[in-house]
Amino acid sequence: MGAKYSLKLVHEAARGERVELDESRARDEVLRFFASLLECYPFAAGVLLELRDDDFSETIQLPNPPHGGAYDVYGLRISESLASKHSLEVREWYLKLRLYESWSGETVFLVSLHPLEYPLRRVGGVLNPGGLT
Amino acid sequence: MKRIECPVCGETALEMRQGPGRMMKHRLLEVEIPSDFALPECGSCGARPIDWKASKQLDPLLEKAYQKALSDLVAADLEVLAKVKPIYEWERELGLSVGYLSKVRNEKAPSAQLVALVRLLANQPNRAREVADLWAGRSTVRFTDSVRLLGGAISSVPAPMAPLRLIESGDLHFPERDAA
Numbered sequence: 001m002g003a004k005y006s007l008k009l010v011h012e013a014a015r016g017e018r019v020e021l022d023e024s025r026a027r028d029e030v031l032r033f034f035a036s037l038l039e040c041y042p043f044a045a046g047v048l049l050e051l052r053d054d055d056f057s058e059t060i061q062l063p064n065p066p067h068g069g070a071y072d073v074y075g076l077r078i079s080e081s082l083a084s085k086h087s088l089e090v091r092e093w094y095l096k097l098r099l100y101e102s103w104s105g106e107t108v109f110l111v112s113l114h115p116l117e118y119p120l121r122r123v124g125g126v127l128n129p130g131g132l133t
Numbered sequence: 134m135k136r137i138e139c140p141v142c143g144e145t146a147l148e149m150r151q152g153p154g155r156m157m158k159h160r161l162l163e164v165e166i167p168s169d170f171a172l173p174e175c176g177s178c179g180a181r182p183i184d185w186k187a188s189k190q191l192d193p194l195l196e197k198a199y200q201k202a203l204s205d206l207v208a209a210d211l212e213v214l215a216k217v218k219p220i221y222e223w224e225r226e227l228g229l230s231v232g233y234l235s236k237v238r239n240e241k242a243p244s245a246q247l248v249a250l251v252r253l254l255a256n257q258p259n260r261a262r263e264v265a266d267l268w269a270g271r272s273t274v275r276f277t278d279s280v281r282l283l284g285g286a287i288s289s290v291p292a293p294m295a296p297l298r299l300i301e302s303g304d305l306h307f308p309e310r311d312a313a
Binding site: 109 | 137138140141142143144158159160173180181182183184185186188189191192195196
């Protein structure tokens with residue numbers, strides 16, 4: 001079964017700067033690596049633009065509350081150029097996202113964006129934290 | 134502006150809001166979002182999804198509030214240090230140019246590192262002697278003392294922060310000096 005949200009639309013939203021980060025498992029997590037909020041978004045968009053179908057893991061329904069709705073789970077090893085552009089050593093990242101219609105149009109809402117913590121089964125194979133095989 | 138679906142809880146309760154008391158983490162501190170800055174907030178779950186465009190406007194405001202918070206912190210702690218000895222002596226011991234701390238007390242934004250150092254010294258002004266020894270080449274890290282002070286175990290659990298208190302210079306005791 002494929003992803004609920006089209007990657008084409010996800011990429012379009014990222015290119016159009018229509019990206020939102022949830023507080024606890026996205027914004028606060030990414031803020032651990034950056035000095036300010038402003039630096040988080042170009043990184044988040046960069047990660048979204050590198051997402052491929054092979055990175056998809058599953059679609060999950062989050063319980064409400066605190067979250068509601070369907071989210072697509074991805075895991076990917078970001079490119080060396082993206083990592084070095086943002087001075088990051090961590091290459092394996094975990095994402096949980098949905099698309100929704102905000103005031104700015106179709107927007108990617110990232111409820112999770114943080115370093116991968118556990119092995120993740122994906123369409124393209126298992127991804128391990130820290131590049132472990 | 135109309136309400137739209139909240140991406141967090143799914144309720145149609147997301148609307149632009151202003152008001153005081155909205156806090157947000159910026160660098161090391163929680164700072165207040167300016168009360169006249171409108172941000173989306175869900176009336177159902179309280180989520181505040183901030184998008185990239187809003188962050189471009191918000192970030193400089195948070196930075197300003199952060200710098201103000203650092204200035205306020207260091208100003209209060211410098212009041213304590215000033216009761217121990219003149220500020221210019223602290224400037225000399227910390228390798229700062231003359232007048233630097235006075236500027237920090239008034240208008241210059243301090244670094245987080247300086248704020249942390251001043252807090253440590255304000256809580257234990259007698260440790261300035263260690264700094265003087267460091268510059269004089271008379272000291273090394275006293276690791277064994279550190280272990281003893283920590284009760285024999287080094288823990289990553291942060292110790293509860295002691296409240297800052299004003300200390301009169303007469304209250305300070307230097308056992309080695311007093312013995313001499």
